[in-house]
Amino acid sequence: MNRQQLFEQIRKKSSYLCVGLDTDLKKIPRHLLAEKDPVFEFNRQIIDATHDFAVAYKPNIAFYEALGPKGWESLQKTLEYIPADVFTIADAKRGDIGNTSSLYAQAFFSQMRFDSITVAPYMGEDSVKPFLEFAGKWVILLAHTSNAGASDFQLIESANGRKLYEEVLLRSQQWGSPDQLMYVVGATQADKIQGIRALAPDHFFLVPGIGAQGGDLEATSRYGMNKQCGLLVNSSRAILYASGDKDFTTRARAEAQQVQQAMHHLLDSILGK
Ligand SMILES: O=C(O)c1cc(=O)[nH]c(=O)n1[C@@H]1O[C@H](COP(=O)(O)O)[C@@H](O)[C@H]1O
Known part of the structure; x- marks a missing residue:
């Protein structure tokens, strides 16, 4: 899916919601454990319940890898089940020396056919470029993440006065265009998103951290949106585990709809109808 098609989906659904498929056997409703593939069954029902309101799904690969070969199978089935007009993100946070990155890219783009993958920038250009080929x-490159540890390295200033995450944003724009490169910016970093948008005016940002991490959707949207929206805002646990019982699809749908309605108002008020 290209940038224009993504924006068209956002306009069509009045939503820039990404539902994170962080599917945890310890948290899904007990009755699903009797299924042959409980992880896929949970994801299937969540996708059915939320796809009207979501423009992207983001399976976090750790939740699948942790289950061994069966987990990879559930992931593949989930990917195949996601409707074709919804953007898919492999949240794998990969990155290694060039020849290894090429194989990671092959795994997620050729074998599994995800639209995108999250990549860590810290091994530099030759570790990121194979994904851009x-x-x-x-490629969705980590810029300023949502977690507390984000300040350990990302805020370190270099001699030119730029913070490390700013350096990542500026340098990496020489590696790939806004048609192939997005950035991760945590919703908990709403105070910095205006500055981040100034450094990367045209790129899409993947914004995790609303819901369970308490990030601010309104501020993120007001200061982070560009004229093509430029935001995919992720929520995982708040939607997936709105209920741990038989009504989990109804509750997940209601939660996703609530976020979509807030997004609808924000799109209208920031971009116009
Ligand atoms: O790359 C990510 O998606 C990511 C980056 C980041 O800075 N913070 C962050 O929470 N995430 C992911 O986004 C999801 C957030 O989940 P919830 O907090 O449950 O909505 C998890 O899958 C995280 O791994």
Whole structure:
């Protein structure tokens, strides 16, 4: 899916919601454990319940890897089940020396056919570029993350006065265009998003951290949106585990709809109808 098509989906659904598929066997409703593939069954029902309101799904690979070969199978089935007009993100946070990154890219883009993958920038250009060589695919580079530890390294200032995450944003724009490169910016970093948008005016940002991490959707949207929206805001636990019982799809749908309605108002008020 290209940038224009993504924006068209956002306009069509009046939503820039990404539902994070962080599917945890310890948290899904007990009755699903009797299924042959409880992880896929949970994801299938969550996708059915939320796809009207979501423009992206983001399976966090750790939740699948942790289950061994069965987990990879559930992931593949989930990916195949996601409707074709919804953007898919492999949240794998990969990155290694060039030849290894090429194989990670092959795994997620050729074998599994995700639209995009999250990548850590800290091994530099040659670790990121192999992911950018796949036509029509996207790299989502960690810029300023949502967690408390984000300040350990990302805020360190170099001699030129730029913080490390600012350096990542500026340098990496020489590696790939806004048609293939997005950035992760935590919703808990709403105070910095205006400055981040000034450094990367045209790129899409993947914004995790609303819901369970308490990030601010309104501020993130007001200061982070560009004229193509430019935001995919993720919520995982708040939607997936709105209920741990038989009504989990109804509750997940209601939660996703509530976020979508807030997004609808924000899109209208910031971008106009
Ligand atoms: O790359 C990510 O998606 C990510 C980056 C970041 O800075 N913070 C962050 O929480 N995430 C992911 O976003 C999801 C957030 O989940 P919830 O807090 O349950 O909504 C998890 O899958 C995290 O791994």
